[in-house]
Amino acid sequence: MLKPLVKEKKELIQEYCVKRFGMDSDIWNNYKWYAGSKNKIYLANTLDIERIIPESKGICIFRLDKSPKPTTNFLQLFGKYISKNYIEINNKNTIKYCKGDDLILESNKAIVPGFVLITNNKRFLGCGHWNGKLLKNQLPKSKFCNINFL
């Protein structure tokens, strides 16, 4: 069951997005934030329904365990607002990434270790975790697939 997200947690995530990805916090002005099970955070611009509890609202954007972890859905939808900590990968690596593989990439000092947005030719693929050498795949298993056209 979704509950409205407490202000402190909302601010924590917004601050993370501003610092980590250079996003403007104004982009969420028209959204409502919700907390679901397993520390999942949802973003929606829906109305409340009387006498019925929805299974879900909007999309799951973060998981808030010890630190915030952005979801692939979030990065795909809001990727256009991200100005730092994104990694562009080539077509060969894109196929590997979509299959769920981790990627070994050349080190890049502009990227601070942590969660990153993966892009290919202006297409926002999803989430990865960069440690300076290895890009750990963060795609959910349900999204793993073989890409034939890119």
Next chain:
Amino acid sequence: MNRHQIIRDKIIKKYSILVDDEKKFAKSINLPLKQSFRVNTLKEEKERVLNKLKEYDPKIRTTEWNDNAHVSELDNLGSSLEHFVGHIYIQELTSMIPPLVVKDLIKNTSIIDCCAAPGSKTTQMAAMMENKGHIIANDARHARLKSLRGNLDRLGVTNTSVTLRDFKSFPNTKADLYFVDAPCSSEGTIRKKKSVARTWREKDYLRFNKLQKGLLGKACEMAPSGSSVVYSTCTFSPDENEKVVSDILDKYNMKMKKIDIKKLKSESGITKWNNEKYNSEVEKCMRVWPHHNDTDAFFIARMEKC
């Protein structure tokens, strides 16, 4: 002859009397359908996506009647990167019709999609609404919510709440628009789905008719005055189409609205079938036959609560 052929021939024989060109109808039923899709404008500009897709298939064409309905020669666009990132949604052309018939009403409204999974129409409406307004996407089966949620996530739909209810017991909820894309015998999708022949049973018409009347009746019952109800199926069967609408018109205070989609060839609803006469207003319904636009078959009715 295998079962698929037997059922196909049965369908052709049964509905030939309703069509304008029996030969073309029979021929079209035997032809496979090409893959169709629409661009998800919530995530990317249409032209940009189409230009990219044309690198894979230069023959992609846009239909005359819907500027965001495209047909490809490829049958595996689901394995394109555009599909992975949610820039396209693979959808039958006819399935894109219901949101189009209420194009004039759809912006910033509240909508209840009574049988929403897997989310083709819900995501299409969300895109037309530019993620504004509010959609309640309901489905009765838990197993189907996974695909619905997956599609809403992939396409970046934020204006939708997902509910799990048998719609017949859904609490009365006011909305501007109700969509009842009802479960049906799916005869009209036989060009694409071989499973139709596997599951097709003559006696199912009655079962579906009862279910459809229950769902549409509930939507009409809870609809406030001035709101619209759209009913659609992908079957040829008048028992699941005009008969359902006719019975609802006789029972509820609903008024039929004429449907017109420019450049889409279609026919009016029929008023007589199997010695049974229907409410003459059902003529305002729309029937899309497979041979008219090289699509599946489809039935759609638009009503307004008085």
